Amino acid sequence: MTSKPKAQLAPLPRTEILVYWVLSFGSHLYSFYQLHRFSKDHEASLVREFQLEKGLLKGFKRDPLDFEWSFWTEWAKKSLLWTLIGHGVVSRLTSTFYPKLRLPALTIYGVLAACSVLGIKGVSLLLVHLSLSFSVAQLRKPALSWAFSLLLLSTLHIQPLQDIQRRWYKSEEEYYLLLFSVAVCGLRFISFSLEHCWSPLSHGGGDVVQLSWLFSYTFYHPFFYNGPVITYKDYTEQMRRPAEESDREESALSYFLLRSVRIIVWWCIAEYMIHVMYMHCIQSNETYIEILPPWALGGLALALVQFFYVKYLVLFGLPSMLATLDNLVPPQLPRCVSIMYSFTGMWRHFDEGLYRWLIRVGLQRQQMKQVIPDVPPPSNTFQLFLGDPEAFPGQMRYIIPPAGSGSTLGSPPWWTCLENLQRKSLQTTSTGSFRREGAVPLLRAPSGCLSFSPYHPTEEAHFSCLYPRSCSLGHYPELMTIGESWNVDELVN
Incomplete structure (x- = not known):
């Protein structure tokens, strides 16, 4: 049986868009x-x-x-703004006169800049974390790397260690800067460790090469203190590109x-x-x-x-x-939060770097299941945010349609158990458009947790006409967001 073509959506009048x-x-x-x-x-x-x-x-x-604003504004006045400007100067000079030495120069500059702000003891703490993470990564056990990285981060909450680290500095602001730096670097150590575990044995050169790349990745000065986050895979691939490929010169x-x-x-x-x-x-x-x-x-x-x-x-x-x-x-x-259509859009587009990092490090869920079979691996949490109906299989789940336009003929009651819903391959809406089987992004969560279904298709169509750059979120057209289309499969490759 052939299905009817999807109805074309007419754009809203310009006058109506202007009024909105x-x-x-x-x-x-x-x-x-x-x-x-x-x-x-x-x-x-x-x-x-x-x-x-x-x-x-x-x-x-x-x-x-x-x-946050007061903290980073004060640190920018003290030193961070000037060290960032210094990074830009070093980068341009080495790119122009000594392109082959640009990466080592930026790494050395990052270490020196960190020493000038965090002090020798603060950088030494980071180097201890770096060396331990690198050593554990050589075992190529993702679950072990995860556990050890979390263990290192947990040391930030040990009171005796906090007291020791506070004595290194004259003010609380300096200690807090160390905490932020260790936490953000912890994300980088996790990214490196997992990429190293997943890569073939012959990939990436010897241990010295890997360690040098980890140093460069960790102490890259613009991202050192507060991000944004970039994965180890993206950093190394982009840094390896020849300078002539850049169209920014x-x-x-x-x-x-x-x-x-x-x-x-x-x-x-x-x-x-x-x-x-x-x-x-x-x-x-x-x-x-x-x-x-x-x-x-x-x-x-x-x-x-x-x-x-x-x-x-x-x-x-x-x-x-x-x-x-x-x-x-x-x-x-x-992206501006006032034009976000869904919380999924907030999750994807407010901190895109953290989103990509979480997607990337949550890939190997099978290893996590082998170690802790009863606890959902990290990637299931990401599936939950993405609206994947296969997240948390076997758990109770609910649908809560929104009030107003979603409460139309054919909508389920205000809450309906999934098992009681009969879903067809194609469901015709009141506007004449069609919805594919499985298109409704159900957020499966443990018993007692509730999740939201998307807005009614007429509301979606209205939004897409109001914001011409809007597009589908991943595999679910019902969740709309402003901007370019995202493909989760491409993000994790």
Whole structure:
């Protein structure tokens, strides 16, 4: 029996799209304005309670309670901004005059820069972790490498070790920087160990070559402290490419200037937000949240989310720019959370580097099953995020259709057990389009956990017309996200 062709979706009128954008921006700006008014009305009490800092703008105070922003801003002023600039200078000089020495030069520079900030003792701790991870990886046992890497990371929570490491530094900020560096480097050690376990014995050269690549990967300065994360496989493949394959040489200066201006603009937006809206102080006191007007409460939620987005545009923007100039392909910068259609899109596109890392290191689930057969391996967790119906087989699972447009004729009740649903090869919707068998991404979770089904197809079609660049997420057309299509199979190869 031949199936009818899928109905063509007509684009929305431009006028309607314009109306939606105006309403979206208008609601954002009005809610921000209401939050600003509330912040100014209660500025005196906020100053007394939270010690608002003197602002960069005349007549404004500055909200200092976002730890990440304050922490990395202070470290950028002290040293990190200058060491990143130094990395860029070393990279350009070696690329121009001594291309064959570029990789060793960047590695040596990264080690020296880390020593200047973390001190000899801090770098020595990282070298101990590096050497132990490298030694365990030689056994080529993925489960053992996983377990040992987690054991190394767990040492960050041992109180006696914390006390010893705190005595190395004069301030808590220096100790926290060491913690962040060890944690991020731990991700790199896991990536290297698993790639080494999976590679053939004759692949990648001898132990000295592998160790040198691990040093380069670990101490690559733009990604050293805070990311973004890049897998060992991607790093080595991209660094091995000849310099002439890069098309950035002729436009490197223009790219650098344009990207620098964008980063400065993002930084200005982030600073402006914490000068005119004291959202972090307000959210720290339940009393303020209870007396917030409805529009200001919505503005508080939007401001916190948007500030988080802009903050990581800055924190990831500068390292990504330097990595691009080094002929690497860094992860894409976060996407605006206000145009994300699903939480799956948030998971994939806000921190693309971490997403790719998790997908890559979760490949070999069979080895994990052999060691711990009753515990789902990491890749099942990633399948859960991706909406794979084969994650956590044999467990109870539920479907919860959304309210509103999803509650149409033919939809199941507000909750329905999967085993009671009769699914056909093709289900015709009320709009005349078709849905393939298994297309509904069911999030299988242990008993008691609930998961969400996608929106109704009419809502999906409406969204795809409103955002022309939207496309399907992986194998599930119902989950939409802005931007380019992703294929999970390509990510892990």
